[in-house]
Amino acid sequence: MSKVLEIKNLSVSFHTYAGEVKAVRDVSFELDRKETLAIVGESGCGKTVTAKAILRLLKTPPAEIKKESQILFDGEEVTKMDKKRLLSYRGQDVSMIFQDPMTSLNPTMTVGAQIMEALEIHKKMKKKEAEAEAIRLLKLVNMPNAKERIKQYPHELSGGMRQRVMIAIALSCNPKVLLADEPTTALDVTIQAQIIDLLSELKEEFDTSIILVTHDLGVVANFADRIQVMYAGKIVETGLKEEIFYKPHHPYTWALLNSIPSLDKESKEELYSLGGTPPDLILPLVGCPFASRCDYAMEICREQAPETTILSDNHKVACWLQHPEAPRVERPILSGGANRG
């Protein structure tokens, strides 16, 4: 079996005073071994919630993973794991790199202690052994002066170094799947390039599968194998990286690609920007969630949710424009983003 993760009909809701917020709506996808899948979308589209649901990190209540949802890790049902199994699953089977390295490390513990904690719990290492392993891990993630660094506290490190510590913790138990939630958003471009290179190297070395959650298509172009575009809790388009960049079919994917400022663009020219805001997830969704912001919306888009059209083995899109009776619409060619194919 080559699928390491299978997500079927995942729905996640949050129960709030204002009502039920349906953050993720009936999402299904798979992750192959050694594959890098990128989940792309705006804030609030459900990409982080999807990642956290895979690790069962959402607090219940207010969160609720709906009954019909299935999350299979190597065939094992994650939603039915007991507490003990969950502890070994988190960290050892699947681990996560969080978005903000400034706030996701414990400020009262040395970074060494934070890396050793995982080793002592999961690998039952003795303190000495764990310390040596922590130093090895920090060297692995290209941390200068690893021996001294383990005695330092997070506030003594720069953002890039803290993110390296996060990666070291995530890798400490050789997980089969790594969930990286916006691992480079808080970092400078030069450091971002270093971290992405590091993740690529580690992927080759340990055969880890990676799910990369991001809103930055630029990072994805370099690193991902497959891309999945989410909008309002649903997957609107998914395909190989080349298919998404060169043959995108969903108007939302077009909008995302067009809004990237390109270096060969005339300066001060108006950038493409998507008007409106994503729909309120408390309200029931009728029709296509993107219809209110879509330039090509037809009557049916507001009434009925689009079916998924299969364009190739990997490339799927949920849009009424694919219907044989729909008008033929080409992607608007703007000077921004990647325009080819």
Add this chain to the structure above:
Amino acid sequence: MAKDTLFEIKELKKYFQVGKDKTLKAVDGINLEIKKGETLGLVGESGCGKTTCGRTILGIYPATDGQVIYKGHDVHKLSGKEVLKFKKDCQVIFQDPYASLDPRMTIGEIIGEGMDVHFDYSEEERHERINNLLRTVGLNAEHAARFPHELSGGQRQRIGIARALAVEPEFIMADEPISALDVSIQAQIVNLLIKLQREMGLTFLFISHDLSMVKHISDRVGVMYLGVMVELASNEKLYGRPLHPYTQALISAIPVADPDMEASRERIKLSGEVPSPINPPAGCRFVNRCAYAMDICHKEIPEYREVEDEHFVACHLYNE
């Protein structure tokens, strides 16, 4: 001082005392001109001193040494009345729209606060003006009664812009105004800033670490490294033919949203991180990360000079 110069900054220094015998040289001798009506972009990695530089220019921090001349007057030597006028003329848009708006004030109060200090509007005029400003930044009059927590990040940043515009400034320093926002919202805010500049003839100092956005919005761009300016040129020159090895590395690190181009592109890798500004390297500050470092770079600080017309660089590679 040339007629079209708004700010002239000479040998500006800002040191912070950290601990007993340690000095953090956040800004260490910057020479800069900001021309009327232009957008000057300031880029560099975190901790390079770009925000400190901007804040010292505006007199938010007292300068350790050097001068900031605004329309013929030294900003750091203004009298009480002049300071008030200067603060009206020069406004700031802050980085974090979540932290820079008072959560206990309504949007109307936030925008109106500056007006009350600088203008003498009647209640009606004030109300009218707030509504106009909200419309200018793409919101509605009904937003005036709301609180910041009811708005999204992009909307809050628009409030930050409206607050700056409320006192009719000439100059706005935008300190990473878009880095906390989504890509699609970033485009909206940048479009708004460009439009406002065209309509009102504003001068911008745009501080950011996002090089592609800076290219888009700026007329001239300065690159800072460890408290010093390493290169400054027009936008076309800086991105078309960067001279300083650091600028070259920065530009090559910008991710391109095109898989084939990414695969074929050669990237200049910068190893290591920025050294501590408490104890910067002797000679050129970039020397320990530079691929072209020569003997002289370890010993002598390169002079910041104009090597081509309007193209300044501080690097020993371009000595005659």
